[in-house]
Amino acid sequence: MPPFDVPEGDPFGPHNLPYGVFSPSGDSERRVGVRLGDQVLDAGAAAAALGSPHQALLARPTLNPLLAAGRATWTEVRSAVTSWVTDPAYRETLAPLFHPLSEVSLHLPFEVADYVDFYASEHHARNVGKVFRPDAADSLTPNWKHLPIGYHGRSGTVVVSGTDVVRPSGQRKGPADPAPVFGPSIRLDIEAEVGFVVGVPSEQGTPVALGDFREHVFGLFLLNDWSARDIQAWEYVPLGPFLGKSFSTSVAAWITPLDALEHARVAPPERTHPLLPYLDDAAPGIEPGGYDLRISVALNGEVISEPPFSAMYWTAAQQLAQMTVNGASLRTGDLYGSGTVSGPEERQRGSLLELTWNGRNPLELPDGKRAFLEDGDVVTLTAWAPGPDGIRVGLGEVTGRIVPSA
Numbered sequence: 001m002p003p004f005d006v007p008e009g010d011p012f013g014p015h016n017l018p019y020g021v022f023s024p025s026g027d028s029e030r031r032v033g034v035r036l037g038d039q040v041l042d043a044g045a046a047a048a049a050l051g052s053p054h055q056a057l058l059a060r061p062t063l064n065p066l067l068a069a070g071r072a073t074w075t076e077v078r079s080a081v082t083s084w085v086t087d088p089a090y091r092e093t094l095a096p097l098f099h100p101l102s103e104v105s106l107h108l109p110f111e112v113a114d115y116v117d118f119y120a121s122e123h124h125a126r127n128v129g130k131v132f133r134p135d136a137a138d139s140l141t142p143n144w145k146h147l148p149i150g151y152h153g154r155s156g157t158v159v160v161s162g163t164d165v166v167r168p169s170g171q172r173k174g175p176a177d178p179a180p181v182f183g184p185s186i187r188l189d190i191e192a193e194v195g196f197v198v199g200v201p202s203e204q205g206t207p208v209a210l211g212d213f214r215e216h217v218f219g220l221f222l223l224n225d226w227s228a229r230d231i232q233a234w235e236y237v238p239l240g241p242f243l244g245k246s247f248s249t250s251v252a253a254w255i256t257p258l259d260a261l262e263h264a265r266v267a268p269p270e271r272t273h274p275l276l277p278y279l280d281d282a283a284p285g286i287e288p289g290g291y292d293l294r295i296s297v298a299l300n301g302e303v304i305s306e307p308p309f310s311a312m313y314w315t316a317a318q319q320l321a322q323m324t325v326n327g328a329s330l331r332t333g334d335l336y337g338s339g340t341v342s343g344p345e346e347r348q349r350g351s352l353l354e355l356t357w358n359g360r361n362p363l364e365l366p367d368g369k370r371a372f373l374e375d376g377d378v379v380t381l382t383a384w385a386p387g388p389d390g391i392r393v394g395l396g397e398v399t400g401r402i403v404p405s406a
Helices: 043-048 062-069 071-086 088-097 122-132 210-217 228-237 258-264 316-324
Strands: 019-023 030-036 039-042 098-100 106-107 115-120 150-152 158-160 167-174 181-184 191-200 219-226 250-253 295-301 302-307 335-337 364-365 369-371 376-385 393-401
Touching: 039 043, 039 106, 043 088, 062 071, 062 302, 071 258, 088 098, 098 181, 098 316, 106 228, 115 316, 122 369, 150 316, 158 369, 181 316, 191 295, 191 316, 210 219, 210 316, 219 258, 219 316, 219 393, 228 250, 250 316, 258 376, 302 364, 316 335
Parallel strands: 115 335, 158 250
Antiparallel strands: 019 030, 019 106, 030 039, 039 098, 115 150, 167 181, 191 219, 191 335, 219 250, 295 302, 295 376, 364 369, 376 393
16 A cells, blocks of 8 residues: 555544654664654655755654754644645655555654653552552542652663563562562563653743643653562652662653644543642643543553543643742653553553552453563553544554563
8 A cells, every 4th residue: 555545544644643763674774754554754854855944853863853843843844744644746755755664663762861750640549559558548648639749760761662671670578578588570560651751941940830831742652661569669668669660661662742632632630629829720721731542551462451541630731840840940852651540440450550459369361360460471552542533543552571580
């Protein structure tokens, strides 16, 4: 099928056009690509062939220059690319610049600056609270309804989808163990999340307001923040996650620009506690901050969960405001994750910790029971969002295979 002839209703049609970085078969040079159906357009080569003023931004081995260019340029480039792939006048010129998706190598699409992971799902937070504090009067911590809780991750271990995940080793100690032991994690887990990438930086000392979210954030993507629950449980008091999280975070190869998700914007859940002004998304002039993303989690090809991102209590705009309210600056390539996405139903939980209730109720799968991940297991996250005229907007998948400790 010619690259322009995308089947009707394809979730990666011209209404979507996510950005990534690829190298063609037999060529190690990295290039900015735009996905159309099951094809990848060499965006830099297309810009050069058509005399685009944005050639310098697109003829690069990473998306960072485009991210830094700002919202007006993002809109111009998206409009241009949409025209290139839909106007018959460009077909003859651009046809040779497409590459079958199956024949290219996909790379980490941007250079990660800082990485912050949040804890923004009330359903996830309540489940975790019930698992670890079953006798508590409230499964949420006292601060949870007042601010988006987050922690710093490790940007150097963010990897692109398809990268193997080496089972981490570290200290662990069960409640009845007399002393900690060292060894491979035996409670390796997933966290189905959505990531956001910052394009335009901010000055240190200048917070980013809720209403400026779309001036700084370029797009979103699926993210799996792999978690070693046994290592985490022993280390996290009093300062929180460290080695139990920092060994690997997988992100999609395709970044969906926010402009492709206009039809997926929704209001977040009802706020049950008054919010301080810098987080108050009910204030006049603040647009809805939620996104209706339908996520599926598959373990060895079997769908085990379908978390709804629309159920997230804290929005990406509120998370950005919280990240910067103390004057912390943004950098191009800053990545922040939503935290585990979980819904109100058992089938909507975004981690094995919740799905198996900390291993007490293993999942029954065609290849056997699972409480936590075993070597050789493959986890794949996929998602879609409502688009124009009922067409779905597809998000790039995130997949990873567990391999034994080195």
